[in-house]
Amino acid sequence: MSNTFIRKYPYVAAVIAAVICTFITAAGSAAAEIAGLKEVPASLIMTASVALSILVGLLLLRRSGFSAKEAGIRRPASGSVRPVWLFVPLLLIEVIPLVIYGPEFTRPGAEYAALALFTVVVGFNEELYFRGLSFTYLLSKSRKQAVIGSSFIFGVLHAANALNGTEPVEVLLQIAFAFLAGLTLALIVSITRSLWVGILWHIVHNFVSFNTELVFDQTALIVIMAQVFILAVYTAGLWKRGTAEA
Template sequence: MNNKLTFSVKHPIWTVTIIELLVIILMTAAGAYATIMELDYTAPVLIAFAPIALALMIYFTWRRKWQRIGFRSLRTISRSDWLYYLPLIAVLVLYAMNGIKPVTGSEVLYCLFVALLVGFVEETIYRGLIFQTLVKKSIPAAVITSTLLFFLTHMLNLLSGQDMLDTVLQLIYALLIGLTLVLFVLKTGNIIPGILFHFVHNLFQDQFIGNTSTMTQIIIVMCVMAAVSTWLAIDLKRTKQWRQWVISGTVNG
């Protein structure tokens, strides 16, 4: 029977290591190319993430893994569980209050594509592939590993010449968002709300279309994420709501 197990089931640590190394290599190469060619700041993301997204979609379709990774109907999330997402909606409203810059139609379409691309790829890799590879072995390890690797990937911004203070804030920010979103996946077994949040969040934070967030807003959002992740962790420990979908790989609708 063991012969029928996939590589990711038999070797989860190696699987996660390979996934993260591939992401880092692609992002580093894309960043180096964009720097040499003097391309804009979104170019490395586009160059690295577009082929990753295509590969993920082909692989999930071929192996019929969409549902297993967390792409499940939103109806699987109960009405009471939707209340936990309200703080995330409040965060998006806070950033939306900054308004958007005057942009052309083509710029809007480009920003929509890049924001959705990043949301899909990062959530699918860290809260999907990596988390789901480890979760049946050890839930704490799955939560911590997916969060730390998401954090590690964002450390690549240190190589882009970004201001040190901005980078440190972004790293703390990424750590809190990564922890919060993976706890939501643990609670509901559904990755789609996280992708939607990531997409809209990136859209409002985009330098082309969104106005710059204030330091006060960033601190407020970090406090919100810290509070929500604590709330979720306590609730998950108390209710063990995640137990059935982790064991069976399905969610009751």
């Protein structure tokens, strides 16, 4: 997509970028499932597809005329926010399932190594597309629209989980969580001008989620509702500063 197209149709460009990300990563997951691969080779296939998605994303960034720095691939701006306010709420979100369920470290080491690699590329990939490309495209409208628009796209695309037989209530909570997480991460990017905080949190969150996944029951409902509440409060605290025009 050219810079002219992006500036003329920023929402269309943001959606196209998000769909490209989703399609490429979903293709890898589908290929692994169709082939009936075991855990480690399946993780490696999915990792390869996400790595391909990252390369495509970087090519889109280059073609769009924005620099890597403009898209947030840079160190956080000095003094942009106090570390305690930046990290404590995000860490608390991950502590809750660990305390309630405890990590399920019962699988072979090779599976955890493959899973760790997968979560690293997924964290970079999703932040590149949703808080890098989509957010940057929508900045031509306004900072507030960039925050809300990129988060809405991120949340809606998580509705794809409904296609694998997930319970409707769980899907709605996942969408709410994704939307609020998207808001929080977009606000952090708006304040720090950097993707790295979001990338690190995304990696930790995915790894913890994969190792504490249980049946969706009343306890799981309480966990995700607590996480959504923390994200809502955190978003409210960051909102004014994160949506102020530079």
